[in-house]
Amino acid sequence: MQSEKSKLTAYLLWLAIGAFGAHRFYLGRVKSGIALAVLLIGCIVVASVGGYILVQAIENEGGVGDMVRPFSPYMILSFTSGVLFLVWAVWYLLDLIFINVMINKDRKNENAISTKQAEKVFE
Numbered sequence: 001m002q003s004e005k006s007k008l009t010a011y012l013l014w015l016a017i018g019a020f021g022a023h024r025f026y027l028g029r030v031k032s033g034i035a036l037a038v039l040l041i042g043c044i045v046v047a048s049v050g051g052y053i054l055v056q057a058i059e060n061e062g063g064v065g066d067m068v069r070p071f072s073p074y075m076i077l078s079f080t081s082g083v084l085f086l087v088w089a090v091w092y093l094l095d096l097i098f099i100n101v102m103i104n105k106d107r108k109n110e111n112a113i114s115t116k117q118a119e120k121v122f123e
Contacts, residue, residue: 005106010099019092027102036091043084050077 005027014023019040024033053074069075 039088047081
């Protein structure tokens with residue numbers, strides 16, 4: 001018996017809107033789909049706030065000299081958004097492999113029975 005989930009559909013979702021975890025939602029991995037979406041949104045928010053702080057510094061002070069200090073708000077936000085983006089990008093690219101693994105795992109487990117079903121058999 002084949003899994004109802006299509007590899008082609010999963011890969012197309014990954015390509016089109018997988019950045020927000022759509023392929024994971026399709027494959028029934030809702031929690032990790034939410035985590036992937038939150039990670040990307042967090043990266044965008046942190047980078048936007050850092051950009052806003054930089055623009056405000058340029059407008060108010062006329063330069064960015066203070067903004068490039070090691071522990072300035074801009075540098076902290078830039079580093080944080082970079083790390084978040086790196087984690088997201090690695091996860092997103094690894095999903096090219098994981099999609100196939102998840103579908104194959106689902107296909108293998110289709111014939112497995114749950115604990116409740118097993119208890120009914122042995123009653």
